[in-house]
Amino acid sequence: xxxxxxxxxxVLFLVYSFSPRAMIVDMGAATRGPxxxxxxxxxxxxxxxAYVVSAPVTGRLLRVDVEPGDRVTGAETVIARILPxxxxxxxxxxxxxxxxxxxxxxxxxxxxxxxxKRADADADLxxxxxxxxxxxxxxxxxxxAALDRAERAWRAAAAALxxxxxxxxxxEADVENARALLMSPSEAERIALGLNNPHPHESIPLxxxxxxxxxxxxxxxxxxxxxxxxxxxxxxxxGDLEIxxxxxxxxxxxxxxxxxxIIEKWGGDGDLEGIVKRVEPWGFTKFSALxxxxxxxxxxxxxxxxxxxxxxxxxxxxxNIRAVIWxxxxxxxxxxxxxxxxxxxxxxxxxxxxxARLTPVEAGRxxxxxxxxxxxxxxGDRIVLYPGNRLTDGMRVKAREVN
Numbered sequence: 001x002x003x004x005x006x007x008x009x010x011v012l013f014l015v016y017s018f019s020p021r022a023m024i025v026d027m028g029a030a031t032r033g034p035x036x037x038x039x040x041x042x043x044x045x046x047x048x049x050a051y052v053v054s055a056p057v058t059g060r061l062l063r064v065d066v067e068p069g070d071r072v073t074g075a076e077t078v079i080a081r082i083l084p085x086x087x088x089x090x091x092x093x094x095x096x097x098x099x100x101x102x103x104x105x106x107x108x109x110x111x112x113x114x115x116x117k118r119a120d121a122d123a124d125l126x127x128x129x130x131x132x133x134x135x136x137x138x139x140x141x142x143x144x145a146a147l148d149r150a151e152r153a154w155r156a157a158a159a160a161l162x163x164x165x166x167x168x169x170x171x172e173a174d175v176e177n178a179r180a181l182l183m184s185p186s187e188a189e190r191i192a193l194g195l196n197n198p199h200p201h202e203s204i205p206l207x208x209x210x211x212x213x214x215x216x217x218x219x220x221x222x223x224x225x226x227x228x229x230x231x232x233x234x235x236x237x238x239g240d241l242e243i244x245x246x247x248x249x250x251x252x253x254x255x256x257x258x259x260x261x262i263i264e265k266w267g268g269d270g271d272l273e274g275i276v277k278r279v280e281p282w283g284f285t286k287f288s289a290l291x292x293x294x295x296x297x298x299x300x301x302x303x304x305x306x307x308x309x310x311x312x313x314x315x316x317x318x319x320n321i322r323a324v325i326w327x328x329x330x331x332x333x334x335x336x337x338x339x340x341x342x343x344x345x346x347x348x349x350x351x352x353x354x355x356a357r358l359t360p361v362e363a364g365r366x367x368x369x370x371x372x373x374x375x376x377x378x379x380g381d382r383i384v385l386y387p388g389n390r391l392t393d394g395m396r397v398k399a400r401e402v403n
Contacts, residue, residue: 047235
């Protein structure tokens with residue numbers, strides 16, 4: 001009797017020792033609930049209509065007094081001033097040519113003044129002869145024709161005098177022009193500041209083209225600028241702010257105008273709402289931080305919520321966006337880690353009576369965390385997560401216990 005009991009125990013021990021044990025696995029379940037597929041990317045804010053104020057002429061820009069964040073009024077607020085440009089320093093050859101031109105102009109002026117003296121003498125003589133002819137005509141000593149010739153000679157002499165005086169004015173202007181070519185930068189600065197000129201050159205005021213805020217001052221210090229040089233940038237971040245995101249081209253084709261956008265990690269509490277305004281049709285090449293060449297496409301996003309929700313955002317702020325390309329409020333879904341390929345089909349290991357059964361399913365969309373299940377599973381079905389290559393169809397499984 002005792003020997004029989006001992007033998008039975010030995011048999012039971014051997015059966016227990018060599019029988020296959022259940023594999024410890026992680027388990028999940030097919031559930032119903034909201035599910036969405038998004039395109040996630042970093043983005044930045046920008047003012048939709050930013051105005052870059054540039055120098056209209058070449059000159060000396062005075063120090064810009066406005067600061068970023070200052071509010072300006074269009075066509076009223078003076079944001080910068082420019083003085084006429086100082087003359088450049090002449091090389092030896094150009095200076096000698098300018099000096100010779102000045103001397104020639106001075107000689108021509110002296111000649112013109114001599115011509116004035118001659119014309120003045122001729123006019124005095126013609127006037128005296130006219131007076132004499134008038135006196136003699138009163139006594140019929142000279143004919144009317146002689147008087148007419150005297151009047152004509154006087155008018156011609158007077159016109160010649162005016163011509164000579166005009167020539168003097170023109171030659172004086174030529175002298176000033178020649179002197180201006182020889183003007184040094186220091187002399188020009190003294191004239192501009194009115195140190196030796198009762199009528200100094202006035203600075204050219206630059207007024208704000210639109211009302212808004214100073215976004216940035218590109219050139220703050222006093223310096224010489226050429227025509228077209230940018231000075232500062234003006235915009236209205238409050239009511240004219242949008243978001244631009246550089247999407248991968250393979251993601252950009254999935255995004256359409258009107259798609260809902262979730263704006264995250266912008267620095268404030270909660271998420272902001274947005275809507276895709278447009279996906280630009282032009283792509284460009286950009287290198288990632290790892291040096292990988294990528295094709296990117298700009299997607300422009302408008303804020304959908306109230307302006308007060310994003311009033312602290314400004315131009316060039318960093319945000320994260322999630323463009324929703326598909327969503328379902330009551331989708332049957334399974335963890336993406338449980339769905340895998342078997343040949344050309346999608347399959348899962350469904351747990352039935354403690355055993356893993358390889359079950360084909362029809363998978364829909366996936367967002368990396370969950371996969372939409374169109375058929376093959378019911379809500380509440382238990383499935384194996386992270387199935388390894390050791391797990392086979394029909395194998396006994398046991399849920400992992402988490403302490």
